[in-house]
Amino acid sequence: MxxxxxxxxxxxxxxxxxxxxxxxxxxxxxxxxxxxxxxxxxxxxxxxxxxxxxxxxxxxxxxxxxxxxxxxxxxxxxxxxxxxxxxxxxxxxxxxxxxxxxxxxxxxxxxxxxxxxxxxxxxxxxxxxxxxxxxxxxxxxxxxxxxxxxxxxxxxxxxxxxxxxxxxxxxxxxxVDGVFTADPRVVKKARKIDHIGYEDMLELASSGSKVLLHRCVEYARRYDIPIHVRSSFSGLQGTWVGRTQGNEAMEQALISGVAHDTSEAKITVVGVPDKPGEAAAIFRAIAGAEVNIDMVVQNVSAASTGLTDISFTLPKSEGRKAIDALEKLKATVAFESLRYDDQIAKISLVGAGMKTNPGVTATFFEALSRANVNIELISTSEIRISVVTRADDVNEAVRAVHTAFGLDSDSDEAVVYGGTGR
Amino acid sequence: MxxxxxxxxxxxxxxxxxxxxxxxxxxxxxxxxxxxxxxxxxxxxxxxxxxxxxxxxxxxxxxxxxxxxxxxxxxxxxxxxxxxxxxxxxxxxxxxxxxxxxxxxxxxxxxxxxxxxxxxxxxxxxxxxxxxxxxxxxxxxxxxxxxxxxxxxxxxxxxxxxxxxxxxxxxxxxxVDGVFTADPRVVKKARKIDHIGYEDMLELASSGSKVLLHRCVEYARRYDIPIHVRSSFSGLQGTWVGRTQGNEAMEQALISGVAHDTSEAKITVVGVPDKPGEAAAIFRAIAGAEVNIDMVVQNVSAASTGLTDISFTLPKSEGRKAIDALEKLKATVAFESLRYDDQIAKISLVGAGMKTNPGVTATFFEALSRANVNIELISTSEIRISVVTRADDVNEAVRAVHTAFGLDSDSDEAVVYGGTGR
Structure with missing residues (x-):
């Protein structure tokens, strides 16, 4: 050995x-x-x-x-x-x-x-x-x-x-006993994940799961080191993080879990002139202040005014720095005002093969809609969909999505898209 | 600078x-x-x-x-x-x-x-x-x-x-403000020493003064580094420890101070056959147990029995080890019994030129006698006289010696032997 x-x-x-x-x-x-x-x-x-x-x-x-x-x-x-x-x-x-x-x-x-x-x-x-x-x-x-x-x-x-x-x-x-399909404090029926790929684990870590940090998973992926996350209080098997097996991840959408994050705030720059270079100037100012931003959305420009709104999320702890940097920018970029909102939550669904399976997105939005949760921002990656909602709605939203994707521990089987079953 | x-x-x-x-x-x-x-x-x-x-x-x-x-x-x-x-x-x-x-x-x-x-x-x-x-x-x-x-x-x-x-x-x-002529908690009239030689400081340190340890003074002497001991709470000059000036130390007895130590115990090996090798066997056994001994006295042998007593002092903390080592020795050295006494104190007078000035020893013993302090062991070095007394007598003894040598802070002048004044 x-x-x-x-x-x-x-x-x-x-x-x-x-x-x-x-x-x-x-x-x-x-x-x-x-x-x-x-x-x-x-x-x-x-x-x-x-x-x-x-x-x-x-x-x-x-x-x-x-x-x-x-x-x-x-x-x-x-x-x-x-x-x-x-x-x-x-x-x-x-x-x-x-x-x-x-x-x-x-x-x-x-x-x-x-x-x-x-x-x-x-x-x-x-x-x-x-x-x-x-x-x-x-x-x-x-x-x-x-x-x-x-x-x-x-x-x-x-x-x-x-x-x-x-x-x-x-x-x-x-x-804790391992990585779960959602935070067990929010979703009582969250299930322990037995195996998860590096990529899904990375997305969960970026999306608010606190069990493993992005940096450590990234290092493990680069050197192909299997991680076994487990409890020091029990003798149970925990969650294995490693390379995904080829056939599992190919054509099916396999949902790993639902993560949420209430540590971010949203800044909206209102009434930005919709011409080349303005958005770039804004994000250069933010980068100059060494603020890490997460999700970014630019509204469609209103044809009548030629103005648009730009929203982005960032850690609450960096809100002050970002606002200061943007205030200074007002001399050169003629935006109308700034809105700062720290009462938001981000809910993310993570799983392989998501983008090629449109049903996933539909199920996700339907679940939120049925739970009367309003969506303010959306961003997606190859293996993740994230939305921003009101902070008050976060627990309800996480539970609704968790149930909709058959992740609850009393579900007979996980819902699988585009494949023949798990 | x-x-x-x-x-x-x-x-x-x-x-x-x-x-x-x-x-x-x-x-x-x-x-x-x-x-x-x-x-x-x-x-x-x-x-x-x-x-x-x-x-x-x-x-x-x-x-x-x-x-x-x-x-x-x-x-x-x-x-x-x-x-x-x-x-x-x-x-x-x-x-x-x-x-x-x-x-x-x-x-x-x-x-x-x-x-x-x-x-x-x-x-x-x-x-x-x-x-x-x-x-x-x-x-x-x-x-x-x-x-x-x-x-x-x-x-x-x-x-x-x-x-x-x-x-x-x-x-x-x-x-504390520096090195004193005696422990100020015992002798209210103890004086701060302005300058003291490495050798006197070494003897004080070996004799119970806790301000500087022997080891550090020894190192300073070897490399001739002046030490300035002073208070971190006041801005006052403290005590300088360094090389003695040639003319000061030559023919006079200059008393540095009185130290005392209640951390030692006394072991007496009773009835040791007074023949070559017996004492050596005893001290070899003690050394084998890694016990550091301090003062040693062998009584004059009683002619009638051919037996003698050997007494030595050692740190109380090593008493158990020493007794165990001596008990084991009984098979080879035919001594009668062991006595362990931890109610002792050591009082030491330290100063240069002491041995060549017999008056010093006389004054020392007279002071103890006047204070009704009984002397159990005596040892001397070039610049130190130490005696062992009952622990109960220690404060009285230190004060008596301190006064007898004119060290009290209200004395006009220190008593000096064999010289022309300080």
Whole structure:
């Protein structure tokens, strides 16, 4: 048997009991004959507590020092985990991101992995140790400064190590049983997905599913590392994310799930002169402010006025920056006004082969209509349809779509378009 | 002006307010034109909290992982201190022991410094930064594992960096105003010492004075680094520890101070056959158990029995180990019994030129006698006389000796032997 990489999040190692429980699970994998490399996050609220301390000494902590500070969190959890494993009679050694060879660029707080040179990890496991690696952190190639990878960093560390060590699988342990067809807090009848392709998982992650982040799935797809998302509290099989099998995905529309996202806001630029270059100027201004936008819609121009409206969605947290950038633009682009709306939700249906199966779109819209949910924006990709609705309607909308596509756990069979059944 | 190394202990950086106060003091030194390198300990009780966590997951935490865990403490304080300095408008960068080039042996928990290669620190200060370095920690030469230096480690880091960077002075900031002629909690009239030689400071440190540890003073003496011990709460001059000026120390007895120590216990091996090799066997057994002994006295053998008693003192914490080792020895050395006594105190008078001035010893014993303090053991060195008394008598004894040698702060002049006045 080969090498497995396991990743445990902060909620799994929140206290001494959690650490001991995780240690037992790790030792099981080792007893089963695997070489085991473990990536661990900081314990529970440690990171928040450290951020709080930083705010007490400085309103604008420099990125280099913030990274030095925050990386203390994983240092604590990984050392404790190694101790707990040793106490179960197995050899374990902990390694910082730097010691594990996680080389990054110098963007403190959101560093990108450039290379992984896991020589010490390989040696440690070849000598019979369980290697415990700090997630979320690395060392910059140029200045040898400590860096952090930003949101979802520990998952990305795990996948990157799995790729560099040619692991059989990267197991992501979390506090839920896997990836579901919808958020189980909203849809009681949501079903756990057993297998999902990288592409569908990427779309779900972009559309508000929080189990895995886009970045980690993207990395796994590039290096073809199977991810197994599962609960650290149960022994159950979770969700396998991997390459889709050829025949399954070809001609049928196979719905993976329904995701929703209430973290976005909508900005409408009203009364933009409908001539070449105006829209470009608007989006150049937004890009200049380093705001990431998501969905974009330009209304059909009213012939009588020659004016049009442009709407787009963006993270609420970047709303202020975007509005400021657009206000400054008013001198050069003669739009009429700006509207900012943060009471929106995005509902997305994700599945392969969707675009070539028009029935999918029809079913989707009919379901929303029957639930009296009004649609404000629409965007589609090869394997996703997303709509923007009022935030108040989101739970109703998700449930309606989930049921319409036969995803409810008491449905006999999923609805399949253009094929002969699942 | 040159480079200064400043060291701040855990009580000086116990919370955000403390960190901001220390940051201001550091910036003052920088404004005065110095290059500044700061060594910092973990905040207040952090180390104890981490040890507590370790005990919750493992009764016997491996040393490598314990060091990984504990070094998180300085990582937090040094990053916060760099942020606080930056917030005052000065550039600061923090460095781990490893990044600062503190190379040690592989003895986890009590590593010895082998070499200091402070290239990154030199570059940082030459570029105008204040460099903040984690005290207490290093990296092992052989395996590149994180190590800790044990008790007094941060002071040693500071002196070692001062030596490697050829600093003007190593300032040790603490919560007292300097080194005193006796413990001010015991002797109200104790005086702050302005200047003291390395040798006297070493004897004080070995005799129970807790302001500076022996190890750090020894390092400073070897590299001739002046140490300035001072309060981080006041702006006062503290105590300078350095080379003694030739003429001062030559023929006079100059008393530096009175130290006391209640952390030791006394073991008496009763009825040892007074023949060659028996005492050696006893001390070989003690050494084999890795127990450090301090004072040793062998009684004059009683001619009638051919038996003698051997007494020695040792840290109370090692009492159990020593007794176990001696019990095992009973098969080969025919002593009668063992006595263990942890109700003792050691009182030491430290000063240069003492041995050649018999009046010193006489005054010392007379003072104890007048105070009705009984003497159980005596040992002397070139610059120290130590006696063991009952623990209950310690405060009375220290005060009596302090007064007898004219050290009280309201004395007109110190008593000086064999010279022409101070």
């Amino acid at each position: 080969g090498l497995v990489v396991q990743k445990y999040g902060g909620s799994s190692v929140a206290d001494a009991e959690g650490i001991k429980r995780v240690a037992k699970r790790i030792v099981e994998a080792k007893k089963n004959g695997h070489q085991v490399v473990v990536v661990v996050s900081a314990m529970g609220d440690t990171t928040d507590e450290l951020i709080d301390l930083a705010e007490q000494v400085s309103p604008m902590p420099p990125g280099r020092e913030m990274d030095m500070l925050l990386t203390a969190g994983e240092r604590i959890s990984m050392a404790l985990l190694a101790m707990a494993i040793k106490n179960l009679g197995h050899e374990a050694q902990s390694f910082t991101g730097s010691q594990a060879g996680v080389i990054t660029d110098s963007s403190h707080g959101k560093a990108r992995i450039i290379d992984v040179t896991p020589g010490r990890i390989r040696t440690a496991v070849d000598e019979g140790n369980i290697a415990i690696v700090a997630g979320f952190q690395g060392v910059s190639q140029e200045k040898k400064d400590i860096t952090t990878l930003g949101r979802g960093g520990s998952d990305t560390t795990a996948v990157a190590l799995a790729a560099a060590l040619d692991a059989e699988v990267c197991e992501i342990y979390t506090d | 040159g480079l200064v190394v400043q060291k701040y202990g855990g009580s000086s950086v116990a919370d955000a307010e403390g960190i901001k106060r220390v940051a201001k003091r550091i910036v003052e030194a920088k404004k005065n034109g110095h290059q500044v390198v700061v060594v910092v300990s973990a905040m207040g009780d952090t180390t104890d909290e981490l040890i507590d966590l370790a005990e919750q997951v493992s009764p016997m935490p491996p040393g490598r992982e314990m060091d990984m865990l504990l070094t998180a403490g300085e990582r937090i304080s040094m990053a916060l201190l760099a942020m606080a300095i930056k917030n005052l408008g000065h550039e600061a960068q923090s460095f781990t022991g490893s990044q600062a080039g503190v190379i040690t042996d592989s003895s986890h928990g009590k590593a010895r410094i082998i070499d200091v290669t402070p290239g990154r620190i030199r570059t940082a200060v030459d570029e105008g930064n204040i460099a903040i370095v984690a005290g207490f920690q290093g990296v092992s030469q052989e395996k590149k594992d994180i190590t800790t230096l044990g008790r007094g480690g941060s002071d040693t880091t500071a002196v070692a960096l001062a030596a490697a960077l050829d600093a003007e002075v190593c300032e040790i900031y603490t919560d």
